Amino acid sequence: MSVRAVFAALAIWLTATQAVAQGFAGLGQTTEGYALPDPATRFTYPADHGSHPEFRIEWWYVTANLQDADGTPYGIQWTLFRNAIRPGGAEADQGWMAHAALSSPGGHYYAERFARGASGQAGVMAEPFEAFIDEWQMAGPDLKTIRLTAQGTEFHYDLQLNADRPFVPQGEGGFSVKSEAGQASHYYSQPFYRVTGTLTLPDGAVEVTGQAWLDREWSSQPLTETQTGWDWISLHLNGGDKLMGYRLRDRDGSAYTVGTWINADGTPEPLAPGQLTMNATDWADVADRQVPVGWDVTLAEQALEINVDAVYPQSWMGTLIPYWEGPVRVTGSHEGVGYLEMSGY
Amino acid sequence: MTRAVIAALLSYWRRRPGQLATLILGLALATALWSGVQAINAEARKTYDEAANVLAGGGLPSLLSPSGTISKETFIRLRRAGWQVSPVIDGWIATPEGRVRLLGIDPFTAPRDGAFGTATEAGAIDDVLGPDGILIASPATADRLRPAYNVREDPAIAPGLAVADLTVAARLLEQPGYSRLMVLEDQPLIRPPLEEIAPKLILEAPETAEDLGRLTDSFHLNLTAFGLLSFAVGLFIVNGAVGLAFEQRRQTFRTLRALGATARTLVIVLIGELLLFAIIAGLAGIVLGYLIAGYLLPDVAATLRGLYGATMEGSLTLSPVWWLSGVAIAILGTALAAAFGLVQVARMPPLAPAKPRAWAMVSQGTARWQLLAALAFLAAALAALAFGSGLIAGFILLGGFLMAAALALPSALALCLRLAARTSRDVMAEWFWADTRQQLPGLSLALMALLLALSANIGVGTMVASFRTTFTGWLDQRLVSDLYVTVEDKAQEDALRAFLTAEGAEILPIWHTDGDILGAPAEIYGVVDHPVYTENWPLLSSMPDAWDQIARGEGALVNEQLARREGLTPGTALTMPGGWETPIVGVYSDYGNPLGQVVIPWAVLVERYPEADKSDFGVLTDDPQALRAGLIGELGLSEDQMIDQGALKAFSLDVFERTFAVTAALNVLTLSVAGLAILTSLLTLSTIRLPQLAPLWSLGTTRRQLAMIELLRAVTLAIVTFLLAIPVGLGLAWVLLSVINVEAFGWKLPMTVFPADWLWLFLAALAAALLSSLWPALQLARRPPADLIRVFTHER
Known part of the structure; x- marks a missing residue:
């Protein structure tokens, strides 16, 4: 997973106009009083599934590629963000934000929620695992066996997620570097969920199955001042291998591209900056702007040359801070499905 | 040719700058009063909309608890069931300059386009969040809150209101629960019914700007009516000035026509000329209107605050629409006032003798037509009285009645003059009356303006005086306690009770709460069983044992305005906030209060509304001053924790006086405009009348005597008009008190007549007539005899 949520989480504190006016200056602000990611840290489960309030930002992020009995593709997103209002780690000083979305042939539906810390309206518990905001929940007995529910004015989903393989640390043992200047986060994933459940759409209920990907990430200052947005992919390749990659775009036009190749047994292979290439090939008009919905992705080490194309190019999240997020189809040297997220367009 | 016509016509104004000034001034005044009033109304409406938007979270429905506050647990239960609700803490904080409404909002769940959306647009909100967060208020309100509170200024917040984070409001108001939960517009797909969760x-249903608008509508309609009246009166001035200009240029018109200018060219040039004047006067009027509005605004704001609790800041914004509408109304007014003159010019045969218009206007036809129109207006007024309801019907009644009176005035004056003529003993007197009658048509418009101004003065004056008399009497009755004390907490209350018992004084709790009754905000008071109420509180209508029922802890009393508005009578059931019902046992008068009010037994208030404000007490004592000293000295109460009956009365009367300050100012302005109308009319007449006066002069009457006669005539007409204005004014007062007041405020007032006040008005009318006829009379007295002789030699 990437730094993507930082941008959105900041929305609580800044209005959209200001965020635009200030570029990403807000993300580069001082980390005084907050804990900083440490390369020596190693994850301990289930404690690390819970909240890390000594860090400024944190998220629980699930995307799933689903299909019904006819093979029609669907995608869902379930995200809970924590953002500290001030350092110190107090419950009352936390703000919570959540996004849920459902991409379908009939349209892209999304909803957004906010909550004050220590109110009882939102929170995360490591064991037994539960992350919730209002009536939306991601609840286990544990994080490998969870029920995921969320809804908006026009949609609802209720899904059961089960994983049989280990959690995958991203970057170097979970220490994920975001720029050449050294900004970083703690980051692990669970890309091996099998999913069954029900989507409720304006046209009625649909039974679906598929696969899901969870990202857990926390940090205090994950972006440099000049980074203007990102393009992020998480791919389920046929055969069981997974690929996570992102491209952080800089103001000067350059980009910082890294990622992780995850073997079907769960062994990660961190990619050095530049190993993975991502080039936009197809653009779409979405919400009055141009967004790249087709990508050319290569990874020479894995003989990977693929096209990553949005299934539903209009998967726009018109949330407080808007971004694009939706399911993709993979063709070329490898085939599969996945999720694409793009911000800063 | 056109250029020559323009030059010839405009040269007239160059030679008579005074007349040009009158024309522009009249038009500017009319526009100014109209647009000034409009500006005030617009400003007030804008404030209500903003306030309502902030208070109600942009017109959202809300969840309320009958027991007062809603617990945090209930809020969380609703959220976790899917209900998209957002908590609000609503209360008042004290400042040395009066209370400020404090609205605590949860920025996380509040609608983004609501109060906090606005409040947080100005910057990051991390200094807003948390119990030590700052308050956000408009600059003027922020000034009132500092230095006691840490405030950020934001002009987008409605005046008199401070917005803060929920936790800040909870701390400042010491309120643990929530006042209400806003129900957001977007609700999720699956949501259990409310009954299952809470x-x-x-x-x-949402509170809207209309609630405040409904309360204040009558006030604005009053202002609008005054604005219209002033505009109508101002048009009389313009009519006079334009008439004079047309009359005096008849020779020029004839000459121009003889030289080949078509009637069409002439009319077009005249229209162009008037258009130019209208635009200049319109713009001047807007500037003047802006000044008037700025001058009246503090009073209007005070009235709205005192009477309706609506806050409005004393600042004005000038919008382009305002400029445009001001000029448009000036042009429309000019067109109305000049239409008759223009038609005359268009119809005039090129070589017609320049017959004096004064003669042409004497026609029985006009008088009959006016009388018929008067009857039609009267019929409309009576129809509105008989079949209409609501404020609009009230104003149709008012307008119809006034128009009828104005249109009937020339006929009435003619009748008076004919009667007066019978008393004349010598030829000079006979000529005086006949000549006065002769001049009526030329003066009638100005006299109508005077009649309107005078009757408005009498009517509004009578209403205000009646109101004041009733109000003072009622205050004497209702303020039964000798001293009013506000305690800070329960401990102080206990100490107060102990102290008063020891002193032999009696204590009456005056506890109250606010709530919505039948969809509108209302006050609920609890009273204890005490003879002082039964003896001093007259009920307008009641069940026979009303006070006994209250003493037994049953029933409710409602104020007149609530009873009238909702059609409540003793015996009917009333649904109270919280959903319980109680029978109405009586109705009492409650002047000056725009809100509905309900009085219930004290024990019931305490039981049903535990959140009620329990800090106010009335004290019955023989020696309030000694008791006051004792409370300060021995109990340690501060000076501002108590107010004696006299001070409270003075405060109430002050609110009352300020309410009518605007009315008084507009009255004076209307009367001055009417004076100006008379002046322009007399100026018009004085030139036309030369052929009528010349024979008298040639028969030996001196110019000085003629001038005196002119003065006498103006005064006579003013006196007769004043006498006629009295019944019209009283009629107006009756309409205001018995129809408009009931519709607007919800209470009926007995009419009291104050003839002494009329004396001042009489003198004012006399002065206006004298002043306005002085200049024309002086002109006549100084007229070169050659002018008068020329009448006989010249065609004119």
Whole structure:
């Protein structure tokens, strides 16, 4: 997973106009009083599934590629963000934000929620695992066996997620570097969920199955001042291998591209900056702007040359801070499905 | 040719700058009063909309608890069931310059386009969040809150209101629960019914700007009516000035026509000329209107605050629409006032003798037509009285009645003059009356203006005086306690009770709460069983044992305005906030209060509304001053924790006086405009009348005597008009007190007549007539005899 949520989480504190006016200056602000990611840290489960309030930002992020009995593709997103209002780690000083979305042939539906810390309206518990905001929940007995529910004015989903393989640390043992200047986060994933459940759409209920990907990430200052947005992919390749990659775009036009190749047994292979290439090939008009919905992705080490194309190019999240997020189809040297997220367009 | 016509016509104004000034001034005044009033109304409406938007979270329905506050647990239960609700803490904080409404909002769940959306647009909100967060208020309100509170200024917040984070409001107001939950517009797909999650809460329709608008509508309609009246009166001035200009240029018109200018060219040039004047006067009027509005605004704001609790800041914004509408109304007014003159010019045969218009206007036809129109207006007024309801019907009644009176005035004056002529003994007197009658048509418009101004003065004056008399009497009755004390907490209350018992004084709790009754905000008071109420509180209508029932802890008394508005009578049941019902046992008068009010037994208030404000007490004592000293000295109460009956009365009367300050100012302005109308009319007449006066002069009457006669005539007409204005004014007062007041405020007032006040008005009318006829009379007295002789030699 990437730094993507930082941008959105900041929305609580800044209005959209200001965020635009200030570029990403807000993300580069001082980390005084907050804990900083440490390369020596190693994850301990289930404690690390819970909240890390000594860090400024944190998220629980699930995307799933689903299909019904006819093979029609669907995608869902379930995200809970924590953002500290001030350092110190107090419950009352936390703000919570959540996004849920459902991409379908009939349209892209999304909803957004906010909550004050220590109110009882939102929170995360490591064991037994539960992350919730209002009536939306991601609840286990544990994080490998969870029920995921969320809804908006026009949609609802209720899904059961089960994983049989280990959690995958991203970057170097979970220490994920975001720029050449050294900004970083703690980051692990669970890309091996099998999913069954029900989507409720304006046209009625649909039974679906598929696969899901969870990202857990926390940090205090994950972006440099000049980074203007990102393009992020998480791919389920046929055969069981997974690929996570992102491209952080800089103001000067350059980009910082890294990622992780995850073997079907769960062994990660961190990619050095530049190993993975991502080039936009197809653009779409979405919400009055141009967004790249087709990508050319290569990874020479894995003989990977693929096209990553949005299934539903209009998967726009018109949330407080808007971004694009939706399911993709993979063709070329490898085939599969996945999720694409793009911000800063 | 056109250029020559323009030059010839404009040269007239160059030679008579005074007349040009009158024309522009009249038009500017009319526009100014109209647009000034419009500006005030627009400003007030804008404030209500903003306030309502902030208070109600942009017109959202809300969940309320009959027991007062809603617990945090209930809020969380609703959220976790899918209900998209957002908590609000609503209360008042004290400042040395009066209370400020404090609205605590949860920025996380509040609608983004609501109060906090606005409040947080100005910057990051991390200094807003948390119990030590700052308050956000408009600059003027922020000034009132500092230095006691840490405030950020934001002009977008409605005046008199401070917005803060929920936790800040909870701390400042010492309120643990929430006042209400806003129900957001977007609700999720699946949501259990309210009864399953929070069965005790009730869902209520949104409060809108209309609620405040409904309360204040009558006030604005009053202002609008005054603005219209002033505009109508101002048009009389314009009519006079334009008439004079047309009359005096008849020779020029004839010459121009003889030289080949077509009637069409002439009319077009005249229209162009008037258009130019209208635009200049319109713009001047807007500037003047802006000044008037700025001058009246503090009073209007005070009235709205005192009478309706609506806050409005004393600042004005000038919008382009305002400029445009001001000029448009000036042009429309000019067109109305000049239409008759223009038609005359268009119809005039090129070589017609320049017959004096004064003669042409004497026609029985005009008088009959006016009388018929008067009857039609009267019929409309009576129809509105008989079949109409609501404020609009009230104003149709008012307008119809006034128009009828104005249109009937020339006929009435003619009748008076004919009667007066019978008393004349010598030829000079006979000529005086006949000549006065002769001049009526030329003066009638100005006299109508005077009649309107005078009757408005008498009517509004009578209403205000009646109101004041009733109000003072009622205050004497209702303020039964000798001293009013506000305690800070329960401990102080206990100490107060102990102290008063020891002193032999009696204590009456005056506890109250606010709530919505039948969809509108209302006050609920609890009273204890005490003879002082039964003896001093007259009920307008009641069940026979009303006070006994209250003493037994049953029933409710409602104020007149609530009873009238909702058609409540003793015996009917009233649904109270919280959903319980109680029978109405009586109706009492409650002047000056725009809100509905309900009085219930004290024990019931305490039981049903535990959140009620329990800090106010009335004290019955023989020696309030000694008791006051004792409370300060021995109990340690501060000076501002108590107010004696006299001070409270003075405060109430002050609010009352300020309410009518605007009315008084507009009255004076209207009367001055009417004076100006007379002046322009007389100026018009004085030139036309030369052929009528010349024979008298040639028969030996001196110019000085003629001038005196002119003065006498103006005064006579003013006196007769004044006498006629009295019944019209009293009629107006009756309409205001018995029709408009009931519709607007919800109470009926007995009419009291104050003839002494009329004396001042009589003198004012006399002065206006004298002043306005002085200049024309002086002109006549100084007229070169050659002018008068020329009448006989010249065609004119």
